[in-house]
Amino acid sequence: MKRTPEPYLWLLFSGGGVVAALVLPVLVLLFGVLMPFGVLDWPTAEHLRALAGNIVVRIALVVVVVLCLFHAAHRIRSTSEELLGIARFDLLIAVLCYGAAIAGGVVAVRLMVGLS
Amino acid sequence: MAVTETDTRTILLEVARYRPGEDDKPVFQEYDVPLMPDWAVLDGLNYIKDQLDGSLSFRWSCRMGVCGSCGMNVNGEPRLTCGTFLTEYGEGPVRIEPLKGFPVIRDLVVDIDDFLAKLSSVRPWLVREGEELPLTTEYAQTPAQLEAYKQYSMCINCLLCYSACPVYVLDPDFLGPAAIALAQRYNLDSRDMGDRFDVLNLDDSVWGCVFVGDCTRVCPKHVDPAEAIQRYKVTAALRSVLPWSRR
Amino acid sequence: MSDEITPSAAVRTTSDAYRPPRDHLWFARSRHYIVFVLRELTSVFVAWSIVFLLMLVGAVLGGGLQEFAALAARPWMIAINVLTLAATVFHAVTFLNLAPKATVVRLDDWRVPAWMIQGGNHTAWLLISALIAYFVLRSP
């Protein structure tokens, strides 16, 4: 039987989609819109550092980053191929997209590990 | 069906014509047909064929929405022309083209052999193993078990969903909505013992679908092929991760 | 050849069928396709929100929160993030609404209706958002 990586990629994509849906809007709302607009005050650096120091939060952050990036990578890959008609370069595009996601994941892990 | 009244309102039909050997590509021809309140687009086409131009070619048969042969693109949307009324289009004009995504054989007739090959490839029949029951007893199936696949068994192979699916239109290798829905129709049948993982878990099969969802939107029989595909994605993904889970 | 008696299989003689060329603007052809493409493009903003989040975390851990706040307050940055907010909300709504397609839940012979699953998803979204906001904003 022909083997395909798609089921695994799709699981990551779906997981990422759920996580992105559940956590990103509120984070962007807080840090990207309300605080810069001055509607809310920025929390103190200590408060945030303490939050990020929590092991649960740290693991959660890595998970969120990795999954969301996979979600985005998967969609960007398929949509660019459909929109631009470049499906014949699928392998290259896949390497670029998922490569970027993996790189992002590495950055996240290093940030988290670097802390301890 | 002759129209006798001289004062009936008419509506303009712009019909795609393609005559191999004569035309390099489809051209539009305009016909005025009576705008009768009960007329479907198909009645308009039949009026053209019977009264105006016998050389127009299109498929139709049952004109009750069940044989699946009269699918065409009407004003850009894939529709069953026997169930789409001219009055829906107000003053007109109505543009009638062959279904998108298929080679055009002639005028409004498209080549669907590709779909038939795909349909065969998913083994759309009941697979049984072991001893057959004698021809005096049926396999028991409760109404709930019937309900579990019934919706996917309603497909009339009209191929509107293929025409609506950009993935198929761009890449004819994609197995496509109806074939997958029919595979699921058997997968979810409590009597079936087959396994269609080998033909469904492929890049050009369920994984080719990016969930545009238009297949479901245009399906005249509410088969919901998009749902069938997404459900099989879950099945296939779980089976890939947990090889021991069968369905 | 036409004098011959058909030998065996119903081999198709190929006809000169017309194969339309690739339509480069297919996604602009219908409202539904446009919505689909917009939905897919939210992924770019999802990626951006992650980058933004990583920058924030980096700033928090590296002690540069002030500079980050200043950057985030730049008008173009706010503009991007307003867009990102819209995109991620759109993503959340579409993604959570489509979930019941893939997850058909059956309890005995009763299929849990889609709206219930969707309702559940949206409730979870609200709760989690509130929880995150609480942890971020609660005074130490």
Place this chain on the structure above:
Amino acid sequence: MIDVLIVGGGGAGLRAAIAVAETDPSMKVAVVSKVYPMRSHTVSAEGGAAGVIGVGDTLDEHCYDTISGGDWLCDQDAVEAFVAEAPEELIRLEHWGCPWSREPDGRVAVRPFGGMKKVRTWYAADKTGFHLLHTLFQTTLKYQDIIRYDEWYVTQLIVDDGRVHGVVAVEIRTGRIETIAARTVILATGGCGRVFPFTTNAAIKTGDGMALAYRAGAPLKDMEFVQYHPTGLPFTGILITEAARAEGGWLINKDGRRYLQDYDLGTPTPTPQLRSMELGPRDRLSQAFVHEQHKGRTVDTPYGPVVYLDLRHLGEDKIDFRIPFVRELCRSYQNLDPVTDLIPVRPVVHYMMGGVHTDIDGATPVAGLYAAGETACVSINGANRLGSNSLPEILVFGRRAGVAAAGFAREHREAEPAVVRAQGQDERRRLERAREGRRTGERVADLREEMQHTLEGAAGIYRTGDVLAKAVDSLADLRERAEETRVDDTSTAFNTELINLQELHTMLEVAQTIVACALNRQESRGAHQRTDFPARDDDAYLAHSLVHRAPDGTPSVGLLPVTITRWPPGERVYGRD
């Protein structure tokens, strides 16, 4: 060379193909069909398929209902074989995956049907034919060796010395004209409802197989028996299935009266009674409509007089669960909702009881030529078919014809004679000439319409000698004019005008036999009602009409005795026992 060539990819044709493939995998079997098999008209059948399974029901009772329903014109040996084999055919379909509706405990469910004394009609909601055909078609895909000629139109049977040798067919897509040599041919081309203007039948039901056989020297049988179904939607002729009445629907006239009680069909009861009122046989119900019309109790519409089918008291849940397609059709094609509105209906041409004369194995008098399904007349339907008998018929006799043809092919391995090629060439030249086009002449559609109205006027629900005699002349005239029609389309690719022209010829052929048989039968029986001979006449006409094509092309009608085994002719009683 093909061993068994099946013309027709409907229920009968596909069942025959599987029968051949299963009985003898070494046989080369092919299915030629003018539409893709799953588009065949079997797909439109709604109500159900009869087969004895329930406790308290017996084969004899099904036989009796069928025979009395057919006004004793059925061959009783055929009916007995049919009734005995129907249940196993329906179970076989179940084993192939047909989604029959079920009882809560998982057994197949059955519903009542018109003219049936017991509840024995299997159904798949109200899309029985659709599910049956798709199940059969998808099952044939399992047999990779079945050769399919999809969208090929058969124009001629090749016959030499009383033996069939193959067919000539056009590949519609390319215009290629081929002679397909075959040891045996099974005609499974369906009915001929399109000979009439107002019919439930699809565009493809043009009686091709009947005409092919008739021209090849095989007689047609009982062609005067054309069934009108009492409930068609005006304008489109779309069928509202009998299941709507079986589930409890009422037929009411303009005054809201359940008028069937005035025609010796029983007394109204709130819930349906078997073989009574709305569950009487189709011929009697359609005739009652005509009487209501004469009494001025129908309602006029732009598409003719109607009565109403009332389903409102059934309630939304029952309608959605048992007859959802009825609701869908009413909403889409009549712009009304049966939950709240009355459905306007009028009798509509629905089914051809007659057809190619065959024996109990589908064999015609031409060696190697078989017929099954609506195109054949075995006959189990006699003067009036009972609803839900025809789906099991296409299965039972499709299988029998397949097995018999395979047997014949096994025993006749000789090569085809030289005349085959010569006949094929003649036919090709004829078709090519037709395709050259003609700028003058009448349109195919106009002639078709004239033929249809001639038939409706002469061979409708009630008939009389003078009108029929006039129709004989009109049809002869039409046949001449049909030789000189205008033809716009000269293309080889998907030339449907060429096909429509061939269909006009076959329909005219069939129309002539209908009128000739109707004229010849000077009695009233089942679906054949002569106002000039209103009584049944068993002394003279307890016999099939058998019509041959005379050398000059006109029909010549004779009679053939009916086979009676155990049920001597009696009175047809409905609603009184």
